[in-house]
Amino acid sequence: MSSQLRGLEEGQNNENQIKPKEQKMNLKKQIAVIVLALTATISLVWSQDRQALPSPTAQALQGTWRVTRTAVDCITGQDILSFPAIMTFNQGGTYTGYGVPPGGDPGQGTEYGVWQREPGSHNYSNRAVFYSYTAEGDFDGRGEATEAIQLTTADSFTGTGTVQIFDADGNLIATICATSTGTRFE
Numbered sequence: 001m002s003s004q005l006r007g008l009e010e011g012q013n014n015e016n017q018i019k020p021k022e023q024k025m026n027l028k029k030q031i032a033v034i035v036l037a038l039t040a041t042i043s044l045v046w047s048q049d050r051q052a053l054p055s056p057t058a059q060a061l062q063g064t065w066r067v068t069r070t071a072v073d074c075i076t077g078q079d080i081l082s083f084p085a086i087m088t089f090n091q092g093g094t095y096t097g098y099g100v101p102p103g104g105d106p107g108q109g110t111e112y113g114v115w116q117r118e119p120g121s122h123n124y125s126n127r128a129v130f131y132s133y134t135a136e137g138d139f140d141g142r143g144e145a146t147e148a149i150q151l152t153t154a155d156s157f158t159g160t161g162t163v164q165i166f167d168a169d170g171n172l173i174a175t176i177c178a179t180s181t182g183t184r185f186e
Helices: 003-051
Strands: 063-072 079-089 095-099 109-118 121-134 139-154 156-167 173-183
Touching: 003 139, 063 095, 079 121, 095 121, 109 139
Parallel strands: none
Antiparallel strands: 063 079, 063 173, 079 095, 095 109, 109 121, 121 139, 139 156, 156 173
16 A cells, blocks of 8 residues: 555656646747747837838938028138039938039039938938049049038028138148028929
8 A cells, every 4th residue: 555655646746747847848838939929029010110210211301402502701600602502412322412603613513422311300411522623624623521411391401511622632722611501402
């Protein structure tokens, strides 16, 4: 009787040992299913959120703008002269523009550069380069412009910046401050 009890007790112990192992396996399976379900749900929600947001390259500045540029005295802030320009902010962060100040050579107003989104609401920056040549076609120097741009509405912006003028040898010969206002061309 004691051996039967022992066998029964041992059997019960074996069953009790199996049950916790089975329970642990079931618990692990349940946790795995819950984790997979949560992952799928989060991925689906995240994917929908990403689709609802504009892509990084589809930024509000993208497009072509009619611009008035104004050279400004860097010390006093007084306007010196204004002229029209065209600025195009391409998808992917490249920039092209055209602008010739009064007295400038109309064949030398092309600009190339890059633009990007900056921290803050509707803030962007632009950096461009343009080359100049003598009447004989010899390289005469370059200009490098940097500008901080803020959209004031969906179809207008203001900007402030500087233009550095370099001679053919790369020596800085002038720095010009500038402001700009732009309206979207549609």
